[in-house]
Amino acid sequence: MNDHSRPTIPSDEQLVAYLDDQLDIEQRARIDDAINEDPTLNLRLQWLARSNLPFKEAYDELGRQAPVERLQAMLDTLPSPARPALNRRWFLAAAAGLVVSSVVADRLFLGWQLSQEKSNWRGLVADYMSLYVPQTLEHLPSDDSTQRAQLRTIDTRLGLNLAPAKLTLPRLEFKRAQILEYDGVPIAQITYLDPTHGPMALCVTRSNKGSRPFAQERRHNMNVVYWADTEHAWMLIGHNTMADLEDMAKVLRGRLSA
Structure with missing residues (x-):
């Protein structure tokens, strides 16, 4: 039996629209109700809002940590006709692309962010609080x-x-x-x-x-x-x-x- 009194869990698309202030008052109110019912939705909002975080620096660091020499050595074992003319930049891009396409990417980024923050918990709180507007709390x-x-x-x-x-x-x-x-x-x-x-x-x-x-x-x-x-x-x-x-x-x- 469905509980119609519980707010409907919003989709990621709706949460992005919420962050971009593209919802009307009634739609925002419904999402506010859902957040009040399930505080973990705030964490979803936080992840969706991470586009303003320093991803480039994070993945530059991942690129510096990529096993480029080992990849190059593996490539060197291929016969010359089968070996494409690939340079270091290609390997970095490929390594970053493989990481980004996996669940590991998220964990590596978080690990990098943790290493960059001397007092990371305050940074996490600030990320979270940056999403708040008065309407988040009024109801x-x-x-x-x-x-x-x-x-x-x-x-x-x-x-x-x-x-x-x-x-x-x-x-x-x-x-x-x-x-x-x-x-x-x-x-x-x-x-x-x-x-x-x-x-x-x-x-x-x-x-x-x-x-x-x-x-x-x-x-x-x-x-x-x-x-x-x-x-x-x-x-x-x-x-x-x-x-x-x-x-x-x-x-x-x-x-x-x-």
């Missing part, structure tokens, strides 16, 4: 019981003790708390909606690198303030000013360490 329920249930899931996975009262911020509306996962590593995302600056998020993952003071960076035209305690790494990300984010980070750090 989400914000009642206390829903928030507490979502926070309990985070507490279980990350060994925290969160409550809505600890996470409230001036002018911002707490919209959702959810667990994301990358290569088996859980990352909690607590999203807010700022009436002026749009979506903002407090994110946390486990860390054993010790306590670290506040630091700042910019990713995807968003400001980031990050820090760490003895067991967790934290970050605030949004279009708010860096000074505002640091002020909010100080408030949150004080509450969460109490």
Whole structure:
């Protein structure tokens, strides 16, 4: 028996249209509902939005790692009439083409990206947050019981003790708390909606690198303030000013360490 109350899972074509802002209000609302029902759709959106990531640099690196000498040695064993006049560029293109056409390509690219990111989890969060617009969050329920249930899931996975009262911020509306996962590593995302600056998020993952003071960076035209305690790494990300984010980070750090 079909459950007609559950949102229909959108196709990749529909998600691309969603990212390109080519859907009407009703269509966007249906996809927003589906994302709210199944947070893993956000991960699909993230992959579909990766066209702005540095693929060229990634595959240049793969080309440098390709076994060109071994391929050339194999070619040299062929009789001269059977051996086409192929140069190094052809081999690089062929090797990259074989990789791109397989599932291995995705894993190699992710591995390259991980090696390029000193603090890759913040880069992944920024990739994800770059997809957010106010409409992504506006329709989400914000009642206390829903928030507490979502926070309990985070507490279980990350060994925290969160409550809505600890996470409230001036002018911002707490919209959702959810667990994301990358290569088996859980990352909690607590999203807010700022009436002026749009979506903002407090994110946390486990860390054993010790306590670290506040630091700042910019990713995807968003400001980031990050820090760490003895067991967790934290970050605030949004279009708010860096000074505002640091002020909010100080408030949150004080509450969460109490």
